[in-house]
Amino acid sequence: MSNSPLVSYTRISPNRGNTINKVWKPERTRAIDTITIHCVVGQCSVETLGNVFAPTSRQASSNYGVGYDGKIGMYVEEKDRSWCTSSAANDNRAITIEVASDTKHPYAVNDKAYAAMLDLVTDICRRNGIKKLVWSTDKNKRMNHLDGCNMTVHRDYANKSCPGDYLYNRHGEIAAEVNKRLGATVDTPTKEDKPTPSVTSSVKAGDTVKILSGATYYNGKAIPGWVKNKKWIAREVSGDRAVIDKSEDGKNAICSPINTKYLSVVSAASTPSQSAWTPQVGDYVSFTGKVHYASSNSDREVSCKGGKAKITQIYTKGKHPYHLVNMGGGCTVYGWVDRSTFTKA
Numbered sequence: 001m002s003n004s005p006l007v008s009y010t011r012i013s014p015n016r017g018n019t020i021n022k023v024w025k026p027e028r029t030r031a032i033d034t035i036t037i038h039c040v041v042g043q044c045s046v047e048t049l050g051n052v053f054a055p056t057s058r059q060a061s062s063n064y065g066v067g068y069d070g071k072i073g074m075y076v077e078e079k080d081r082s083w084c085t086s087s088a089a090n091d092n093r094a095i096t097i098e099v100a101s102d103t104k105h106p107y108a109v110n111d112k113a114y115a116a117m118l119d120l121v122t123d124i125c126r127r128n129g130i131k132k133l134v135w136s137t138d139k140n141k142r143m144n145h146l147d148g149c150n151m152t153v154h155r156d157y158a159n160k161s162c163p164g165d166y167l168y169n170r171h172g173e174i175a176a177e178v179n180k181r182l183g184a185t186v187d188t189p190t191k192e193d194k195p196t197p198s199v200t201s202s203v204k205a206g207d208t209v210k211i212l213s214g215a216t217y218y219n220g221k222a223i224p225g226w227v228k229n230k231k232w233i234a235r236e237v238s239g240d241r242a243v244i245d246k247s248e249d250g251k252n253a254i255c256s257p258i259n260t261k262y263l264s265v266v267s268a269a270s271t272p273s274q275s276a277w278t279p280q281v282g283d284y285v286s287f288t289g290k291v292h293y294a295s296s297n298s299d300r301e302v303s304c305k306g307g308k309a310k311i312t313q314i315y316t317k318g319k320h321p322y323h324l325v326n327m328g329g330g331c332t333v334y335g336w337v338d339r340s341t342f343t344k345a
């Protein structure tokens with residue numbers, strides 16, 4: 001087991017390990033399969049965090065820390081169990097990371113620390129054979145590692161706001177960005193899973209469908225329609241309902257047949273009207289801008305390419321109120337943008 005080469009400061013904390021049958025050992029008792037990101041509640045450096053975790057009276061530590069300046073510190077080696085998440089079960093399987101943050105809600109993290117955290121998480125996944133990060137907004141799924149969920153948060157185990165709403169609300173994005181870097185592919189059903197299509201119906205973009213039992217979600221976002229082996233990407237999934245966006249190949253045509261073993265159409269789409277549209281989180285857009293920003297109030301333009309994207313956050317008070325994430329196909333937007341730079345897809 002190795003540690004991250006991104007570390008530039010090490011100060012091992014005595015607050016680590018497990019005491020089993022009165023014998024203390026520093027090692028973790030389980031293989032690493034989970035990432036737990038915390039907020040420090042302070043824009044501190046990796047050295048300061050080292051001081052915080054140094055006294056035994058503190059009874060706390062983390063495997064890694066990310067300073068406000070993007071530096072990465074290590075306080076408990078990966079092979080050892082940190083005392084970070086108020087749960088021995090979690091900390092024995094998780095790599096815990098404290099990220100410098102504001103001291104008040106939403107405990108925002110600055111761009112440098114956020115970027116360094118993404119690098120660190122990617123490195124941890126690569127070295128530990130975590131092929132894909134899976135986040136869920138469902139506490140039960142997180143705590144019980146259901147559906148492959150392998151990101152947990154401190155607030156599930158203790159009466160705390162950690163990791164703060166700023167980071168909590170970005171966990172989906174963190175997973176998406178790390179997975180992009182890992183080259184994680186979305187799950188492709190195996191041959192045995194492929195049912196024989198039964199021809200009875202068709203779906204088009206905007207239709208609401210009911211997902212019948214047995215249907216396989218794909219990255220939480222898509223439903224297999226089994227139209228010439230093309231899957232349908234769902235725009236919104238809520239319970240067993242989903243809104244169809246497009247077929248996997250991006251061709252937005254009406255497709256027929258669908259496999260009614262897995263889907264049934266609940267309501268057909270009405271024609272969307274551009275003028276009446278109020279952008280919402282989850283909406284797909286055509287991004288025509290050339291720059292994005294790392295935070296909604298940043299003045300630093302970062303070049304990017306236009307194309308198909310999705311709104312993942314809206315912050316109306318920001319200078320650049322819309323956070324877009326590209327949907328591939330050459331588009332590279334991944335940040336905050338102005339309202340004038342996109343239209344409804």
Ligand SMILES: [Zn+2]
Nearest residue numbers: 038039154162
């Ligand atoms: Zn925490």
